[in-house]
Amino acid sequence: MKAIVVGGGIGGLATAIALSQDGWTVEVLERAAQFTEVGAGLSLWPNALRALDALGVKHDIEQRALRGVQAGIRHPSGRWLSRTDTAELERRYGRLAMIHRADLLSVLRDAAPADSLRPGVSVHRVTRNGLVEHSNGTSKADVVIGADGIHSAVRRSIWPDAPAPHYVGYTAWRMVTKPIAVTEEGETWGRGQRFGYAQLPDGRVYCFATANTAEGTAGSSLAELRRRFGSWHDPIPALLDATDESAVLNHDIYELPRLSTYVMDRVILVGDAAHAMTPNLGQGACQAIEDAVALPAALRTNQLAAYDRARRARTQMIAQRAHRIGRLGQLSSPPAVALRNSAMRITPSSSLLRSLDPVLSWTPDGANT
Numbered sequence: 001m002k003a004i005v006v007g008g009g010i011g012g013l014a015t016a017i018a019l020s021q022d023g024w025t026v027e028v029l030e031r032a033a034q035f036t037e038v039g040a041g042l043s044l045w046p047n048a049l050r051a052l053d054a055l056g057v058k059h060d061i062e063q064r065a066l067r068g069v070q071a072g073i074r075h076p077s078g079r080w081l082s083r084t085d086t087a088e089l090e091r092r093y094g095r096l097a098m099i100h101r102a103d104l105l106s107v108l109r110d111a112a113p114a115d116s117l118r119p120g121v122s123v124h125r126v127t128r129n130g131l132v133e134h135s136n137g138t139s140k141a142d143v144v145i146g147a148d149g150i151h152s153a154v155r156r157s158i159w160p161d162a163p164a165p166h167y168v169g170y171t172a173w174r175m176v177t178k179p180i181a182v183t184e185e186g187e188t189w190g191r192g193q194r195f196g197y198a199q200l201p202d203g204r205v206y207c208f209a210t211a212n213t214a215e216g217t218a219g220s221s222l223a224e225l226r227r228r229f230g231s232w233h234d235p236i237p238a239l240l241d242a243t244d245e246s247a248v249l250n251h252d253i254y255e256l257p258r259l260s261t262y263v264m265d266r267v268i269l270v271g272d273a274a275h276a277m278t279p280n281l282g283q284g285a286c287q288a289i290e291d292a293v294a295l296p297a298a299l300r301t302n303q304l305a306a307y308d309r310a311r312r313a314r315t316q317m318i319a320q321r322a323h324r325i326g327r328l329g330q331l332s333s334p335p336a337v338a339l340r341n342s343a344m345r346i347t348p349s350s351s352l353l354r355s356l357d358p359v360l361s362w363t364p365d366g367a368n369t
């Protein structure tokens with residue numbers, strides 16, 4: 001049986017590994033000239049590490065990842081608003097890891113069958129019976145997996161009436177600094193803007209920041225980041241000083257309105273193509289990897305409808321939670337921010353952890369859940 005995977009990002013490569021391990025002949029069509037990722041970090045939560053274990057690559061990932069350290073949310077003055085008990089999180093759910101995206105991609109690319117990878121092939125259109133029109137001609141497969149991200153051509157072909165992704169009102173910057181030591185990590189929430197950072201295994205630090213802005217206006221200048229965050233608590237100014245201008249990436253944040261199905265005949269959507277969500281829970285890529293791991297059993301047992309129901313329920317629940325956290329994090333009116341900060345200060349870290357239970361307790365054995 002042959003599967004064509006459209007898109008060779010995290011979701012597409014994870015799907016290619018999962019399907020080839022289950023006996024499928026796989027082709028991954030990727031429009032970029034190489035299988036690689038942007039220069040930023042990524043959090044891999046315990047649910048994703050379990051999924052990566054099922055793909056047989058957890059060890060390779062852990063070699064390139066750093067364990068989560070003490071973390072939490074602070075006020076721009078440096079005062080803690082809430083602490084995450086990472087030791088307790090690990091005890092309950094397992095390890096949390098920070099990795100450079102390029103490292104994750106390279107582990108997945110190496111684990112996918114070498115002869116399945118077709119870089120430089122751009123897909124234009126697919127049909128429900130498994131026909132794929134692309135820049136090199138036409139191919140046919142038993143199933144087509146749309147793993148081509150938030151602006152998916154596969155989704156546009158098969159779900160032409162699905163609403164387009166919409167801007168959520170804030171933009172995000174990401175950058176990786178030169179090596180610099182930080183002792184703690186986490187996020188800092190101000191008024192309508194946030195800054196976060198986490199150490200990477202090679203001593204560099206992955207930073208991200210958000211701000212409420214009009215769509216398409218933010219730009220990727222370090223001066224803008226200094227203007228917004230340069231007076232915030234240590235080590236934020238030092239992290240900005242350790243960043244090259246060329247390392248700053250800026251992307252407005254979009255999310256995909258809920259789809260009513262991820263499966264149509266022989267075409268299946270995974271990852272951002274199916275459920276692009278705001279990054280507030282750090283779960284977008286984690287969910288793409290879960291999709292990949294749940295798919296082979298569903299195909300083998302002819303249970304695609306159950307797969308569809310379970311993956312939609314789970315990913316749409318997580319997207320909704322991420323959306324809500326984003327709204328709280330981006331509050332800008334002083335009274336609302338004061339109320340939010342007081343609520344965070346009095347919420348025990350144990351109840352924050354408990355609230356993550358539905359997200360983090362996923363296991364591959366739960367089949368489609």
Ligand SMILES: Cc1cc2nc3c(=O)[nH]c(=O)nc-3n(C[C@H](O)[C@H](O)[C@H](O)COP(=O)(O)OP(=O)(O)OC[C@H]3O[C@@H](n4cnc5c(N)ncnc54)[C@H](O)[C@@H]3O)c2cc1C
Pocket residue numbers: 006007008009010011012029030031032041042043044121122123124147148149150152153172174208251270271272273277279281282283284285286287288
């Ligand atoms: C600021 C920010 C921070 C984030 N942080 C985290 C985090 O910490 N943890 C986490 O789990 N997630 C995080 N995410 C989400 C995560 O980046 C995405 O969910 C994840 O990359 C989705 O992977 P994907 O493979 O589905 O899609 P993509 O990564 O978008 O990959 C799609 C691939 O398809 C290719 N493609 C597109 N169109 C075509 C075509 N027509 N033909 C052929 N190829 C095509 C593209 O070139 C690309 O390689 C974050 C997102 C943002 C914006």
